[in-house]
Amino acid sequence: MPNVSSDPVFQLIKLLTASEKRHFRLYTNRQGSRDGLKFLQLFDALDNQAQYDDEKILEQVPSIKRVQLANLKANLYKQLLSSLRLYQASQNLDIQLQEQLGHARVLYNKGLYQQCLKMLDKIKTVAKQGELHHIALSAIDFEKQIESQYITRSITGRAEALSEEALGLTFHVSQMHALSNVALRMYGLYIKIGHARNQEEYELARTFFKENLPLLDLSTAGFMEKLYYYQAQVWYNYLIQDFKACYRYARKWVNLFEANPAMKNSQITLYIKGLHNLLLSLFNLQYYSRFEEVLRTLEAFAADPDRRSSLNIEVLLFLYIYTNRLNAYFMRGAFSEGVEEVPELLEKLDYFQPHLDPHRMLVFYFKIASLYFGSGDNQTAIKYLNKIINTAAPNLREDIQCFARILRLIAYYEAGDDYELEHQIRSVYRFLGKMNDQQQMQVAIFRFLRNLGGITPPDLKDAFRNLKDKLMEIAANPYERRPFLYLDIISWLESKIDNMPVQEVMQRKFLGMK
Known part of the structure; x- marks a missing residue:
């Protein structure tokens, strides 16, 4: 019976490019030993397999005995890494x-x-x-x-100069670590609690940030110190939902690279991460003209094949470019246009899926579902929302799970499926009861949908208006704004009140902002 395809050597070989494989064969042949020949035979056998299978390897390479296989694989893994280190040296x-x-x-x-x-x-x-x-x-x-x-009998003062140089560098390294620690821990706090939901969580984040952020003289700080300082500020302000400050520091982050162009090549991942955070802050501020400009910068950077020097960079570019392309469609209300890009996105998602964590996959499915819902295709929206709701790890991203259920209720209502709507209302009621973090917007929408069946047609528009007024009041609370970042329920309500597609409502708003 074949082993599970999680063998480290097999995984590594499957990720090699054609030129990396060619380099490895040349590297192995240079050693000129019988072991080198066995490495190549084992390498070719693994390369030709679709799934890892010990038995097929032993059939294909009779010179390899079963007792030798484990050691040969360990040595092959070591040789592959040595070959890749030489191959990638010019890029790192x-x-x-x-x-x-x-x-x-x-x-x-x-x-x-x-x-x-x-x-x-x-x-x-x-x-x-x-x-x-x-x-x-x-x-x-x-x-x-x-x-x-x-x-060496060096010149006088050499020892003192080296000591001072070491102390100066040690200080900079210490500052870098302190700042990167704050940035990482702010990100960890965001993963744990999301955006600050109340005054207590705001004070927790504020106190932690102020107590742990080291004093930094930006006039004497090095590139990486400034970068980690801006990164920490971005995460802190994102956590407390101060999107204007988040934008300000994300812009400083990107401007730092613009002032030091050589660092774009040596720190590619941090540069494109900065562009992504700048785009995220612009999306939250709904500043479309600047958003479009920064997205073009990211796409132009990614279009240069020399920038794509590793699979890691390929994954990040895919993640950031497609996330922000979808956000651009949402900002313009161009849902039907966005749907046209979904097949290509799904193809790339399938290719990159082994390198994306489950949270990223859920977010993409939610965005795809939202595109179909906005375009009026409620059944396809429900299909992608079910992918989130039926995920094998339902405790992942409780907020996305909740919004997926609420959006599915609305989609069933729009599709006129009263039977399924009634069934799903009971399901959502049970889910909300188990949630650790119920927010007013979620509860208000659910109560409205639960009572929708008892509202007569002539009274529907008034009911929609009342819900809109209630949600606008909730949205005025800075700690209750988070759900509205995921689900533009206000525009949907306006579409029901004005009797027009939600896509047109959002396009009207977009044109009014320009």
Whole structure:
């Protein structure tokens, strides 16, 4: 019986590009050993499999005995990583510098101290330019080791200069870690509680942020210190729903890269993450003209094939570009236009699915369902909402689960399916009863839909108006705004009051804002 296709060697081989496979074969052949031949045979056998299967490997490569397979796979894994490290060295400055540190060690072991020091000085200079301070510190530590042996007879003051240089870099590294820790912990707090839901959670976030954010002199701070400072500010302000401040710091984040163009290549993931956060803040502010401009910048950056140097970058570009393309359709109310892009999105989702966490998949399904709902295709909207509701881990993203159920109720109502609507009302009632975080908007909509069957047709418009007034009152509370970021229920109510498609209501609002 075939093993589950989660074997680490098999997974790695399946992610190799054609040029990486070619490089590995050349790398293995250079070793010129019988083991090298076995590596290639095992590599080819795994490469040709659709699913990992021990028995088929042993059939295909009779020279490999069952007792040898585990060790050969472990060695193949090691050789693959070594080959990839060499292949990717030109694209990763840190790999190049770590390799040069190894070369410096070889020169030191041979007693070639001056050559070693010369190489370490170059490593240190390049590492500082690339904001790789930890590597610069490693080079300085090595220099200090050599100087402390009194074998180079260096110029007077060399020891003091090295000590001061090390202290300066250590301070910058310490600041970087402190700032990145705050940014990470603010993100962790967001994952735990989402946006601040009340004054208590606001004070919790504010107190934690103020107490842990280190003092930073931006005039003397390095690139990475500034970057982590802006990142921490973005997450803090996003958590407390101060989207104007979130936009301000996301813009500083992106502007930092614009002022240091070389860092776009060495820190690609942080650059595109900055663009994504800037787009997210613009979406929350509904600032479409600027949103469109930044999205074009992201797409132009992604269009350069030299930017796509790893699968990790490919995944992030897919995630950020398609998330924001969908958001652009929502901002314009162009749901029918957005639906046309769904087949291509689904194809890419299927390709990247192994690299996306379940939360990301749920968000994409919710956005797709919202597109179909906005375009008037309620049955297809229900299909994608069911993917969220029937997910194997229903405790993931409780908020999305709740909004998916409420939107499905509205879709059943729009589709005229009274029987299913009645059944789903009972299901949503049970779900809301189990929720840890019920907000006023969710409860108000549910109560309205539950009583909808008892409202006579002549009274429907008044009922819609009353619900709209109630929700507008709820939305005025800053701690109750979060649900409205997920579900534009106000526009739907206006569509029922004005007797026009929700798509037209949102397009009218968009044109009124321009």
